[in-house]
Amino acid sequence: MLYNLITYxxxxxxxxxxxxxxxxxxxxxxxxxxDRVLSFLPAGVVFWSAILTTIFAALTQMFFNWYVKKAELPxxxxxxxxxxxxxxxAIKQQHQGQSExxxx
Amino acid sequence: xxxPLSYSISPGEMCxxxxxxxxxxxxxxLPRALASEINLADGWISIILAGAIIILFIILxxxxxxxxxxxxxxxxxxxxxxxxxxxxxxxxxFLIYFLCLMAYEVxxxxxxxRMYLLDQTPxxxxxxxxxxxxxxxxxKGTQGIVHLSLMFLPIVVFVLLGLISFTTIKADFTNLLPVxxxxxxxxxxxxxxxxxxxxxxxxxxxxxxxxxxxxxKVFPLITGxxxxxxxxxxxxxxxxANFTVDTTTQITFPTVELAKQLEIPGGFxxxxxxxxxxxxxxxxFNTISIVQLIFVQLFQKSFMKxxxxxxxxxxxxxxxxxxxxxxPDSITETFMFxxxxxxxxxxxxxxxxxxxxxxxxxxxKKNEKEEYYS
Numbered sequence: 064m065l066y067n068l069i070t071y072x073x074x075x076x077x078x079x080x081x082x083x084x085x086x087x088x089x090x091x092x093x094x095x096x097x098d099r100v101l102s103f104l105p106a107g108v109v110f111w112s113a114i115l116t117t118i119f120a121a122l123t124q125m126f127f128n129w130y131v132k133k134a135e136l137p138x139x140x141x142x143x144x145x146x147x148x149x150x151x152x153a154i155k156q157q158h159q160g161q162s163e164x165x166x167x
Numbered sequence: 168x169x170x171p172l173s174y175s176i177s178p179g180e181m182c183x184x185x186x187x188x189x190x191x192x193x194x195x196x197l198p199r200a201l202a203s204e205i206n207l208a209d210g211w212i213s214i215i216l217a218g219a220i221i222i223l224f225i226i227l228x229x230x231x232x233x234x235x236x237x238x239x240x241x242x243x244x245x246x247x248x249x250x251x252x253x254x255x256x257x258x259x260x261f262l263i264y265f266l267c268l269m270a271y272e273v274x275x276x277x278x279x280x281r282m283y284l285l286d287q288t289p290x291x292x293x294x295x296x297x298x299x300x301x302x303x304x305x306x307k308g309t310q311g312i313v314h315l316s317l318m319f320l321p322i323v324v325f326v327l328l329g330l331i332s333f334t335t336i337k338a339d340f341t342n343l344l345p346v347x348x349x350x351x352x353x354x355x356x357x358x359x360x361x362x363x364x365x366x367x368x369x370x371x372x373x374x375x376x377x378x379x380x381x382x383x384k385v386f387p388l389i390t391g392x393x394x395x396x397x398x399x400x401x402x403x404x405x406x407x408a409n410f411t412v413d414t415t416t417q418i419t420f421p422t423v424e425l426a427k428q429l430e431i432p433g434g435f436x437x438x439x440x441x442x443x444x445x446x447x448x449x450x451x452f453n454t455i456s457i458v459q460l461i462f463v464q465l466f467q468k469s470f471m472k473x474x475x476x477x478x479x480x481x482x483x484x485x486x487x488x489x490x491x492x493x494x495p496d497s498i499t500e501t502f503m504f505x506x507x508x509x510x511x512x513x514x515x516x517x518x519x520x521x522x523x524x525x526x527x528x529x530x531x532k533k534n535e536k537e538e539y540y541s
Contacts, residue, residue, distance in 0.1 A: 105493035112291035113489035120302050120482045127306075128478070 174310045176377045178384050180317060182391035184374065184457065185367070187316035189395045190323065191454035192275045193364035195422045195447065196502070197399055198406035200360045202415040205353040208343045208407045210361070211400050212354045217361035218396030221368060222389050224516065228371055229385045231523050236380035240372040240519055241469070244526050257519055258469035261369075264515055265462040266484070267508045269455050270491035273297055274501050276451045277492075283423060283444050294492055297452065302481045304456040305463060309377060312460050319449045324398070326446045330422075330439075331401045333429050338408035363509035364399065365392070367454070369516050373461045419498060423447075459484065 137143055176184070201210030228240075235243040241261075245254035276297055277290035285293070304312060347354060375383060406421045409428055418424050426443035462484060467477040495501040 105490060108289075109291060109489065109493040112295055113486045116295040116298060116489060117482055117486040120299055120485055121479060123299075124306070124478065124482065 174308075174377070175379050175382070176309070176313055176374060178378070178382050178387040180313050181371075181374065181378060182387040183320050184313050184316045185370065185388060186391045186395055187320050187323075187450070187453040188367035188370050188457050189365055189392075190398065190450055191367065192272055192451060192505070193366075194327075194399060194402055195275075195279070195420045197361070197364050198403045198415050198421040199418055200364070201357050201403060202407070202412045204360045205357045206412060206416070207349065207353055208412050209347055209354050210357050210407070211343070211403050212347070213357035213361045214396055214400045214403060216354065216358045217365055218392060218399075220358070220362060221365045221396075222392050224520070225368060225371070225388050225392060226385050228368075228520055228523075229375075229383060229388065231520070231527060232371070232375050233380070233383050234527060236378070236383060237376060239376040239468075240523050241465075242376070244519075244522055247526060247529075250522075250526055253522060255469060257515070257522065258465055260511075260515055261519075262462060262465060262469075264508065264511050265458050265465070266487055267491060267504075268512070269301075269458050269462070269484075269488045270494075271501070271505050271508055272451055272455050272458075273488060274492040274495065275505070276448070278498060278501065279420060279423070279444060279447075282420070283440060291489075291493075294489060297448075297455065298485045298488060300452060301456040301459050302485060304452075305459045305481045309374070309460065309464075312456050315456065316453050319453055323446055323450050324394075326443060327398055327402070330426055330429060330443060331405050334405050334409055334425050336430070337428065338405055340404075340408045342408050342411045343404065361399070362513065363506070365395065366509050366512045366516075368392075369512060369519075370457060370461060372519060373465065 138147070198210070201213065204210075231240070241254045241258055244257070245251045273294045274290075277293045280293050281288065281290055304315060371388070402422055402425075406415055406425055409425060410418065410421065415421050423440050423444060426440035427438075429439045459481060463477065463480045466480055467475075471477060495504045
């Protein structure tokens with residue numbers, strides 16, 4: 064069926080005697096089909112804008128991620144901040160324990 | 168600095184985020200939608216009624232959320248064997264809903280800006296810029312978005328209250344009379360329209376998981392809904408008092424037209440509608456960024472593996488939002504699209520809440536049985 068369709072598209076019919084009007088019937092059928100099924104989709108400019116915006120956003124994020132990785136100092140890392148908080152909490156507990164002993 | 172991992176939303180933050188989410192495009196078109204629905208000035212009564220219904224919905228949900236702190240509704244439902252698939256189905260519907268909601272907001276924004284601010288700029292450029300901004304905001308996570316809402320909401324409320332107070336000078340409040348000339352039924356019919364304007368409460372399903380158990384309270388959320396209802400009420404009343412109901416039905420964005428009427432005594436400032444639209448941009452930005460954040464998080468949790476990278480979901484979502492936003496051909500089609508989305512949102516809210524209660528009840532029964540036999 065696909066072969067038939069392709070050959071049908073390839074076959075160019077001369078429909079007018081005075082001027083050559085190239086009509087590809089298969090293409091017309093496909094166009095009609097596309098118009099019926101996909102006509103709700105917006106114009107081409109919207110597609111291109113969408114694609115360009117997506118690419119721009121992706122590139123920006125890639126650059127941003129790379130830059131953040133390069134500029135990140137050890138203390139800025141998530142795990143180091145958590146370790147810092149744990150460390151501070153442990154020291155506080157130690158101090159509290161010491162002051163309680165001294166009080167007793 | 169608080170680590171983003173340990174960040175939990177406080178009740179006040181949740182309240183303001185909810186208000187930021189609800190007050191989106193709705194307030195710009197609500198007076199017209201109400202006037203067109205019943206052709207009477209009784210729309211303000213339906214706002215009070217709808218506010219009460221929404222408060223009831225919120226009370227119901229918060230009661231349920233108190234049983235599973237730290238989890239979203241869909242995570243809670245998804246624990247059962249069969250329920251897992253139901254939760255996935257609801258997640259998919261929510262994803263479609265959020266995508267369409269973002270697209271609708273972007274499209275209305277593009278229309279609004281072309282109409283009143285930048286008439287030479289293509290809509291695609293406006294939409295692209297807005298989506299790039301929201302995507303950047305989403306990269307800052309829940310904490311960033313919540314804090315943006317906290318920062319912007321006072322400005323928006325201040326400008327809206329300023330607009331209302333200055334336009335009351337020329338208002339003729341006899342336009343609101345007689346009250347309920349055709350009885351209660353038109354008011355009830357208009358409640359349907361107003362309920363749709365309160366849509367946005369579904370973010371509670373997702374963001375309340377970030378709250379501590381002791382902080383899951385109804386009162387702050389009710390305060391937020393009352394604030395939104397008050398703003399809607401004032402805008403509607405002042406619009407009818409300025410333009411009459413018949414004229415309001417003919418205006419696309421009555422609230423912006425109201426800003427055009429604004430005259431500051433002394434005549435120092437003119438064309439204040441530009442300022443109003445600029446401020447309104449912030450509101451729409453807020454709404455879109457909250458929805459996009461939830462969209463990304465929901466997609467990641469429901470359809471991706473735990474360790475998979477989700478950095479590029481916001482970018483990919485831009486493409487689909489863009490395409491969906493420009494499917495409606497005209498303003499009329501856009502507003503019809505908005506109505507469909509609102510119905511989808513309302514149905515999803517009610518259905519998910521119903522599922523939540525059903526699952527909770529079934530689990531309770533099962534636990535009771537197990538306790539009885541043991």
